[in-house]
Amino acid sequence: MARKSEGLGNRHKRIMRFLIDFQNANGYSPSIREIGESINVKSTSLVDYYLNQLEELGYISRENHISRSICIKKEIESEPSLAAKVTGAVQKAGAALDDLLQIPVMGRIVASAPIPMPASDLNYFDPESSIEIARSLLPAKEKIEDLFALEVQGDSMIDAMINDGDVVIMKRTNQAQNGEMVAVWLDDKDETTLKYFYKEQNRIRLQPANPSMGPIYVNNPASLRIMGKVVMVIRQVQSIAI
Template identity: 30%
Template structure:
């Protein structure tokens, strides 16, 4: 949302929310009322700016929100399932699982795991880890970090004690990575979830 004024960001968020629920693009008058804009012409000016910057599109004569800006409705959570004895069929709809539920409202990105250094944490090769971008982490948190001159990316547990930083694997076959004195070390973010294809 770079290059947008704070008013344009707010109007765009309002539009995205209305397109998702109740499912229609708000009228110029509704937008004007929500933001105390006195004239429809002012609303039109903001919408034109959003369109010119690529945040809205035209479909014939009407404006639409591009699909990449729409919130994912998520996957329905139908209730618990036992991994042991069977449980009665999905009796309790519990809502939707959305990627936004894994973060505190910020952005997320995903990386695909290669290797088995985190196998004892239940993270397998081919899994996708969901990462909340952050340049800081608390000791014990799982992180994705860049290390070494080639800026190799790794997922490990971040540990800091007495000024020393270690990235610890969850597989005894691997050694911790000590990053003291590594000028290339930086955190990409904190791991907030894992997605696996079965």
């Protein structure tokens, strides 16, 4: 095995990586034995040995006789920080603000209530309650003024693969083409729902995304109001207990 006299060896890097990951995941430091496991070292003394080196080199600090007291003092990261920094700076400078759209969050969408709609004439813009989307994520043709965001409340849209807490970006329209996912208000059911829209010969079929559920047929077009069509769904995953 190659011998390295100074600088960080592979083991040191793996330990540092593990320390960061572990702290990031658990919020506290691993024990010596846990570190050993992560790098396939059986003896605690060897880990202690490495940790002392890392401490002397200033990468970590730890307290005597205190469990899980390792603190990361210096990030390892040989080069990538530089590369990332450069590319990041260039890209940011180029991308500037042009690429970032502010989309107003109008409220929540619930099955039992109509959607809060942005007033079409009054283009009120409240930066407090807006969400930022990179333009590159959206179809190029969408006009920003017609976009708005809603937070989904409840599980009623689960058949559309949309969860409680999801954010849907919608485009205001009262027209829809076949196959588009639309938010519709059903007069006779008194509810808002997200469905795929299909206009058939003399009726409208609203198809749930979940294939195991049957479609809804609307014969009277007047009892259905298309509020908008879904452009994007964003789910920020946190620790969801089941």
